[in-house]
Amino acid sequence: MYDVIIIGAGSMGMAAGYYLTEAGQKVALIDAFDPPHESGSHHGGTRLIRHAYGEGGNYVPLALHAQKLWEVLDEKTEERIFAKTGVLNFGPKGNTFLETVEQSAKEYYLPLEVMTAEEINARWPGFQLDSESIGYFEKTSGVVFSENAVRTYRALAEKNGADLYTNSYVQAIETTTDRVTVKLENGEVAGEKLLITAGKGTNQVTKLLDITLPLTPVRKTFSWFTAAEEANYEEGAFPGWGHIGEESTYYGFPSIDGTGLKIGRHDSGQPLVDPGELDPFGAYPEDEQETLHFAHEHFSKDIELKEGRVCTYTNTPDEDFIIDYLPGHANVVVACGFSGHGFKFASGIGDCLANILMEKESAVSLGSFRLSRFDESL
Structure with missing residues (x-):
């Protein structure tokens, strides 16, 4: 009999599993694959963490909490977890997203340097921005190594006594007021509480409880590039960055350990009819062209x-997260819909989820992510 069963042992699930075991909880982690893996949203090596947040100031406390926990995790392993590369957000002047970045920096007293295109091009010769661009540079932000983080959380959780059920598909879920039973292909797992952090497969799990959440899995691509002047894009010479344009949003990373300049497009993508099917890179003409043109x-x-490479976003209608109890189930929590900007928060969300499941006060309020905002669609 476990204290908590977790379905989906990727970014949020594995982090929550670790923090639960650190608090002495008996935890079972169930995953359809063997994390870290390439069938979810955490692969590809790196993710940005920004603190002055254009998606809304309500994210800033969570980002700062997550940053502290990433740094603590970095000290617990020989794996590389965080690199302070700095992050530059840039785009046309007057952009609402960039103005929100500046506002959130002022509200939370975060270091933020406002830069003209000329100043950006001079500091980082790898850029060639037009004169109408403006940039906001956060020197304390940087890169989280996503697969390293999931791998480290897994090792620490297992060391603390967590049981992992890998390559295991959930067949059915039975709940009572004080017990949850998860039936697998070869047996069943029972516990007092259940956490569902199944990414693109979330609705496949919640449908077993007759609940469908407002989620859209989307196929996304990201690419690595080589340049003649490779030194301009190396870590230490080039920052992490995000570009917010009038009609598109891109993000990227310096070349770390010779991997090449990494670029992805945040908006657009192809909705997945079957979350289990993911077309390979090159299946669509825009796979190669849109990031190369950028x-x-x-x-x-x-x-x-x-x-x-390809991965998935699991989007909510407003692109804000869902973190809440499932309707009608006082012992089932769901965390999903991270919409392509969630990984940076995985440490903080995992810690908060552990506290929610243990009925303790969390370091950061997650009230803005309640499911009730979508009541009409449930």
Whole structure:
């Protein structure tokens, strides 16, 4: 009999599992694959963490809490967890997202440098921004190594006594007021509480409880590039960055350990009819062209595609997260809909989820992510 069963042992689930075991809870982690893996949203090596947040100031306390926990995790392992590369957000002047970045920095007294296009191009020769661009540079932000983080949380959780059920598909869920039974292909697991953090497979799990959440899994791509002037894009010479344009949003990373400049497009993508099916990179004409065109326009004409990969976003209608108890189930919590900007918070969300499940006060309020805002769609 476990204290908590977790279905989906990826970013949020594995973090929550670790923090629960640190508090002495007996935990079972169930995953359809063997994390870290390439069938979810945590692969690809790196994720940005920003503190002055254009998606809304309500995210800032969670980002700062997550940052502290990433740094603590960094000290517990020989794996690399965080690199303070700094993060530059740039785009056209007057952009609402960028103005929110500036407002949240002022509200929370965060270091933020406002830069003209000329200043950006001079400091980082890898950029070639037009004169109408403006940038906001956070020197204390940087890169989280996502697969390393999941791998480290797994090792620490197992060391603390967590049981992992990998390559296991959930067949049915039975709940009572004080017990949850999860039936697998080869047996069943019972516990007092259940946490569902199944990413793109969330609705496949919640439908077993006759609940469908407002989620849209979307196929996304990201790519690595080589450049003739590779030194301009190396870690230490180039920051993490995000570009917010009038009609598109991109993000990227410096070349870390010779991997190449990494670029992805945050908006657009192809909705997945079947979350289990994910077309490979190159299945659509835009896979190779959209990020390459962006690189030539904003960085250098001699940049060439090195490698492309695919992953999934699981989007909510407002692109804010869902973290709440499932309706009608006082012992089932769901955390999902991280909409392509959730990984940076995984440490903080995992810690908060552990406290919610133990009925303790969390370090940060997650009230703005309640499911009730979508009542009409449930």
